[in-house]
Amino acid sequence: MAPAGLRLPKDAPRTFGIVLYNQFEVLDVFGPVEALNTISRNLVDSETPMKCITFGPSTNPICSGPSEGMGSSFSQSFVPDATFHDEKKLSEVDVLIVPGGLGPPDSERQAVIDFIQTFYNHRIKGHQNKYLFTVCTGSNLAAFRSSKTPQVPSALEGLAATTNKSAWDYFFVQNGWHKGTYWVANARWVPQGNVWTTSGVSAGTDGMIAWIAQVYGEDKAQFACNGMEYNRQANPDLDPFAALYGAKDVPATEADVKWIIKT
Amino acid sequence: MAPAGLRLPKDAPRTFGIVLYNQFEVLDVFGPVEALNTISRNLVDSETPMKCITFGPSTNPICSGPSEGMGSSFSQSFVPDATFHDEKKLSEVDVLIVPGGLGPPDSERQAVIDFIQTFYNHRIKGHQNKYLFTVCTGSNLAAFRSSKTPQVPSALEGLAATTNKSAWDYFFVQNGWHKGTYWVANARWVPQGNVWTTSGVSAGTDGMIAWIAQVYGEDKAQFACNGMEYNRQANPDLDPFAALYGAKDVPATEADVKWIIKT
Numbered sequence: 001m002a003p004a005g006l007r008l009p010k011d012a013p014r015t016f017g018i019v020l021y022n023q024f025e026v027l028d029v030f031g032p033v034e035a036l037n038t039i040s041r042n043l044v045d046s047e048t049p050m051k052c053i054t055f056g057p058s059t060n061p062i063c064s065g066p067s068e069g070m071g072s073s074f075s076q077s078f079v080p081d082a083t084f085h086d087e088k089k090l091s092e093v094d095v096l097i098v099p100g101g102l103g104p105p106d107s108e109r110q111a112v113i114d115f116i117q118t119f120y121n122h123r124i125k126g127h128q129n130k131y132l133f134t135v136c137t138g139s140n141l142a143a144f145r146s147s148k149t150p151q152v153p154s155a156l157e158g159l160a161a162t163t164n165k166s167a168w169d170y171f172f173v174q175n176g177w178h179k180g181t182y183w184v185a186n187a188r189w190v191p192q193g194n195v196w197t198t199s200g201v202s203a204g205t206d207g208m209i210a211w212i213a214q215v216y217g218e219d220k221a222q223f224a225c226n227g228m229e230y231n232r233q234a235n236p237d238l239d240p241f242a243a244l245y246g247a248k249d250v251p252a253t254e255a256d257v258k259w260i261i262k263t
Numbered sequence: 264m265a266p267a268g269l270r271l272p273k274d275a276p277r278t279f280g281i282v283l284y285n286q287f288e289v290l291d292v293f294g295p296v297e298a299l300n301t302i303s304r305n306l307v308d309s310e311t312p313m314k315c316i317t318f319g320p321s322t323n324p325i326c327s328g329p330s331e332g333m334g335s336s337f338s339q340s341f342v343p344d345a346t347f348h349d350e351k352k353l354s355e356v357d358v359l360i361v362p363g364g365l366g367p368p369d370s371e372r373q374a375v376i377d378f379i380q381t382f383y384n385h386r387i388k389g390h391q392n393k394y395l396f397t398v399c400t401g402s403n404l405a406a407f408r409s410s411k412t413p414q415v416p417s418a419l420e421g422l423a424a425t426t427n428k429s430a431w432d433y434f435f436v437q438n439g440w441h442k443g444t445y446w447v448a449n450a451r452w453v454p455q456g457n458v459w460t461t462s463g464v465s466a467g468t469d470g471m472i473a474w475i476a477q478v479y480g481e482d483k484a485q486f487a488c489n490g491m492e493y494n495r496q497a498n499p500d501l502d503p504f505a506a507l508y509g510a511k512d513v514p515a516t517e518a519d520v521k522w523i524i525k526t
Binding site for chain 1: 429
């Protein structure tokens with residue numbers, strides 16, 4: 001297969017960070033990443049290369065599987081490139097991808113939330129071409145304020161967002177965790193400027209293809225789909241899983257929601 | 264989310280092996296594995312747990328990215344649980360999943376082929392409920408005979424199979440590598456008894472959902488799709504990418520093809 005010779009728009013974001021933690025959901029990461037991998041290795045030689053940096057609580061291997069005692073030993077191991085404390089590496093990141101899943105375990109949870117909010121506060125606010133992209137319950141992690149800066153609104157406050165539909169009842173009905181965000185039930189993904197959230201697991205792939213279309217161009221999105229032999233869902237508002245799980249919009253109070261970006 | 268309490272059929276295969284090598288395609292592995300992860304952690308307590316073992320050339324981390332000099336530093340790292348030489352671990356495996364991708368590099372290629380054929384010869388032949396499941400160009404690896412037993416037909420000889428459609432021209436037109444297999448162009452996946460091959464990248468996910476439906480039951484397949492919020496393609500014969508890449512059936516000679524299993 002000859003290189004396709006793709007060119008990205010000038011100044012397009014090229015460095016992706018991926019948050020890893022124990023018990024993350026593998027397709028949340030590797031659906032979107034597959035699309036990015038496909039593009040990254042087909043750029044023309046004169047292009048600035050794309051770069052991927054995985055971040056974890058430490059550089060010890062991360063395990064995708066559930067904790068001991070959940071009746072399963074089905075898991076896979078991943079090696080993060082950098083830790084959540086690596087400010088230098090974080091300063092390179094243009095787009096941070098946050099997966100969901102059963103985790104993080106309680107011992108890692110605050111570190112993950114702090115890392116997301118540090119990225120948001122230092123890299124997104126006031127910068128062009130920087131993005132936060134969450135998959136599945138990754139948005140629920142992004143909805144919390146950092147323990148380090150409890151007075152600073154989270155990345156999702158005042159925005160519309162979505163998350164996993166099977167977890168909807170747990171988060172919003174049982175626990176009332178709206179966190180000042182308007183949660184959209186009937187959405188495969190919700191783009192809000194430079195903060196994108198997607199629905200459960202495989203929705204991250206469709207959301208990333210849509211992100212690629214918007215930021216890199218539709219030809220790159222089509223190239224990724226063809227390379228992956230992927231029948232993409234291109235309509236963000238089509239989500240049969242909302243009805244399946246009985247998910248309904250969870251409006252934050254008007255005082256909470258400062259703006260919702262219509263796209 | 265309460266456990267779903269899934270039960271697998273008695274004596275159903277429960278231990279999955281995954282072949283990892285440098286430059287493997289991430290979605291080839293983590294699409295199918297996501298479906299299996301979803302089921303594995305929702306079995307009733309009394310079920311024998313499912314198990315996943317990843318195999319690599321060594322237990323050093325495996326890199327998904329292209330080799331140096333391909334203009335990309337976009338990659339992710341994975342830790343195999345065992346090496347290709349671990350016969351004890353291999354003897355536990357009921358289902359071996361073989362991904363495709365840019366790799367393996369020449370230095371690993373023969374070891375991967377030998378490992379697949381060792382599994383096929385020792386675990387599949389004469390055993391019930393053992394499977395070889397390839398994704399994308401993983402089938403091209405499975406089509407070669409082992410260098411250790413060059414007189415023994417490969418896992419795919421005499422069978423129908425499919426592979427990545429963008430690589431079709433390279434394999435079959437440019438290089439004439441049919442290897443005694445009938446290659447079906449217009450197929451999302453091709454089930455042939457206990458040897459299943461799937462088309463490019465994302466086709467592996469649909470193929471694994473179909474495998475789950477056949478071997479574990481349709482309710483488990485639906486459970487996995489709902490958990491992944493995945494709109495599955497349930498028709499194995501629908502493949503728009505065959506036409507996109509101009510792929511046409513590559514018949515082996517009649518003398519080569521001993522049987523093709525009609526499903």
